[in-house]
Amino acid sequence: MRVLSVSVRDFRCYEAAAAPLGGGLTVLHGPNGAGKTNLLEAIYFGCTGRSCRTVNDRDVLRFGQRAARVVIAAEDELGSHEMAVGFTPGEPKRMTYDGASVERLLDLTTRPLVSVFLPERLDLIRGAPGLRRAHLDQYVAALWPARAANRRGYAQALAQRNALLVRVSQGATRASLAAWDQELAAAAIALMADRERAVAALAPVFSDVAGAIGLDGNPQIVYRPRSHATTAEQFLAELRERLQSELERGFTDHGPHRDDLVLVHAGRQLRTYGSQGQQRLGLLALLLAERRVIAQYRDAPPLILLDDVMSELDRDRRRALVELLGRDGGQAVITTTDREHVPPCEGVEMATVAVAAGTVLNAPAKIGAPR
Ligand SMILES: Nc1ncnc2c1ncn2[C@@H]1O[C@H](COP(=O)(O)OP(=O)(O)O)[C@@H](O)[C@H]1O
Numbered sequence: 448m449r450v451l452s453v454s455v456r457d458f459r460c461y462e463a464a465a466a467p468l469g470g471g472l473t474v475l476h477g478p479n480g481a482g483k484t485n486l487l488e489a490i491y492f493g494c495t496g497r498s499c500r501t502v503n504d505r506d507v508l509r510f511g512q513r514a515a516r517v518v519i520a521a522e523d524e525l526g527s528h529e530m531a532v533g534f535t536p537g538e539p540k541r542m543t544y545d546g547a548s549v550e551r552l553l554d555l556t557t558r559p560l561v562s563v564f565l566p567e568r569l570d571l572i573r574g575a576p577g578l579r580r581a582h583l584d585q586y587v588a589a590l591w592p593a594r595a596a597n598r599r600g601y602a603q604a605l606a607q608r609n610a611l612l613v614r615v616s617q618g619a620t621r622a623s624l625a626a627w628d629q630e631l632a633a634a635a636i637a638l639m640a641d642r643e644r645a646v647a648a649l650a651p652v653f654s655d656v657a658g659a660i661g662l663d664g665n666p667q668i669v670y671r672p673r674s675h676a677t678t679a680e681q682f683l684a685e686l687r688e689r690l691q692s693e694l695e696r697g698f699t700d701h702g703p704h705r706d707d708l709v710l711v712h713a714g715r716q717l718r719t720y721g722s723q724g725q726q727r728l729g730l731l732a733l734l735l736a737e738r739r740v741i742a743q744y745r746d747a748p749p750l751i752l753l754d755d756v757m758s759e760l761d762r763d764r765r766r767a768l769v770e771l772l773g774r775d776g777g778q779a780v781i782t783t784t785d786r787e788h789v790p791p792c793e794g795v796e797m798a799t800v801a802v803a804a805g806t807v808l809n810a811p812a813k814i815g816a817p818r
């Protein structure tokens with residue numbers, strides 16, 4: 448699915464604005480504070496129903512206003528589509544797809560997939576494993592939407608078992624634990640198999656992409672499961688071994704909720720030993736590699752939103768990134784203060800959107816702001 452335009456009303460610094468997206472690379476440029484990142488966020492918000500920068504929707508509401516609204520126009524081989532997200536504090540978010548109300552845009556398989564690079568997302572590389580697990584599971588869900596159920600199944604079984612562990616440690620019988628252990632083991636094996644397969648597809652592409660954008664030092668990505676079980680029986684045996692200590696702690700300490708996804712650079716964890724520049728390239732390579740793999744499974748690459756990615760790349764790496772985006776195809780949006788930072792490149796379709804002081808300067812009149 449191709450995104451044609453984004454229109455916003457009272458979103459961040461924009462009162463009313465609209466911008467077209469090109470079919471290839473769209474360069475969003477303007478001075479610092481002009482509203483580039485805000486517009487990128489609006490695209491994400493309109494496609495998914497949530498912000499990529501904040502968990503608090505109130506933050507996106509323009510100061511002093513009562514309601515924010517984002518509309519995305521898109522098209523696929525079946526025709527044109529429209530997604531709209533409206534937010535009023537104190538009310539449930541209103542989301543529609545082609546005019547019909549939807550509970551969660553995020554779960555729709557017909558929406559455009561979006562991937563986003565923000566400088567603050569370096570947390571994904573540097574932060575706790577939980578962030579990487581959540582990211583890995585989103586990537587699994589993008590590859591195979593039906594398998595998102597495996598992650599939910601595991602989370603439910605885990606919550607039930609933890610509740611039971613507490614009760615058993617307070618004197619309840621252990622008998623009922625066996626049934627939940629079976630459930631947990633089956634769910635754990637399914638989830639680990641999904642993650643394993645997804646990372647197996649990603650690993651060679653990650654090394655390739657990371658090299659192409661200039662991260663030397665043999666970069667690699669490795670799935671690191673906590674459990675080494677490959678069958679439910681093996682997982683049950685691992686649980687049995689730990690039962691006594693888990694009863695004492697009152698929670699399950701073993702299983703895929705303790706997995707990690709490890710980025711390796713020059714033989715060491717990028718998370719701990721990489722420079723900020725190397726970590727940025729690692730994050731960029733991760734997102735670009737996932738996008739390339741997703742394109743193989745889902746026909747087209749996701750829309751990728753790249754915020755301020757050029758400022759810390761040297762000239763050769765900027766060029767390499769634009770070439771790679773051109774080769775991989777699909778849509779990309781890059782924000783930059785300096786138009787020159789996105790070099791023209793043969794075969795790469797490029798569109799330009801200029802923003803200044805909360806205004807899109809070159810929006811065609813035919814796409815207006817939402818009412
Ligand atoms: N909820 C909001 N309402 C109004 N203005 C906002 C809101 N959130 C951020 N801003 C303003 O948006 C501007 C920054 O926009 P941003 O998109 O981050 O700029 P840049 O072009 O540098 O990426 C700042 O002036 C900031 O005060």
Ligand SMILES: [Mg+2]
Nearest residue numbers: 483484485755
């Ligand atoms: Mg910005």
